[in-house]
Amino acid sequence: MIRELTRREEWVEAFPLLKELRTHLDLDTYLSLLEEMRPRGYRLFALEESGRMLALAGVAVMVNLYNGRHLFIYDLVTKEEERSKGYGAKLLRYLEDFARAQGCRLVELTSGVRRKEAHRFYEEKMGYTRNSWVFRKRLSPEGKEEGVK
Secondary structure, eight states: OEEEEOSHHHHHHHHHHHHHHOTTOOHHHHHHHHHHHGGGTOEEEEEEETTEEEEEEEEEEEEETTTEEEEEEEEEEEOGGGTTSSHHHHHHHHHHHHHHHTTOSEEEEOOOTTOHHHHHIIIIITOOOOOOOOOOOOOOTTSOOTTOO
8 A cells, every 4th residue: 555644643653764765864853854845845655565664755746947847756765674575666656657647747866876776776677767967065054165176
């Protein structure tokens, strides 16, 4: 069963699984960020079987000039000991159907450069293509950026 998690107690229940992907988060920061992201369209979906949460996805319907209306997947994680059992694919297919129902023309996500197994999953099993690089620059509060030449 796949369902949207909309209540704080559900978010707390989902935290240990999401932390497998977002290891830097503590529970309070996670809950605070969810409260800030929800009004901007962030939605959290869980795939459950026999009362156990096996996979999670955090998504938002977005609109921009290069993709038009699309579903952006911010977070997608399957419980480590349950990987390669089809749960991630099932959740991703659900999200693709959800995107179509929302009038989206594509689904987009980013994945860390070191996550080779995730890349293989997206490209070989799910038919996604790698079409861009993401560039990031951390900003210091004082405006003195490291690594700028």
